[in-house]
Amino acid sequence: MFISSKEVEMILDQELSVRLCEWISSYSPVSCKEVFGSENEIRFNIDEAIEFAKIKMHRDSFKREFFPHLVRLKHCKVCDTFNTAHSA
Structure with a gap:
């Protein structure tokens, strides 16, 4: 499951x-x-990131x-928090 850096920024602070x-x-x-x-946005595999960590x-x-x-990001992705937040 891939997550974008923009989605990460929606949940975590920018820094x-x-x-x-x-x-x-x-x-x-x-x-x-x-x-x-x-050019500055990436997507990464959240499942791989959790396993690596x-x-x-x-x-x-x-x-x-x-x-x-x-x-926390994986939970938000699974619960579709990003689409809900984006459409609000």
């Missing part, structure tokens, strides 16, 4: 969303795609920091 997306695209093996027509989380401060946010 945290930028840090999270940068970490995922630069320092993780998570599948990322650039959004067509937008679980691995040796106690040794990695970024994984510890980002894991609860990834779970």
Whole structure:
């Protein structure tokens, strides 16, 4: 299940969303795609990101920091919070 950096920004503050997306695209093996027509927006696989963050989380401060946010984002994606918020 892919989630866009714009969706991440809807739930998290801008600074945290930028840090999270940068970490995922630069320092993780998570599948990322650039959004067509937008040079600064990416989409990443939220399921892969959660699985990656679980691995040796106690040794990695970024994984510890980002894991609860990834779970929250996955919950929002599953509950379709983004479409509801966008249409309101």
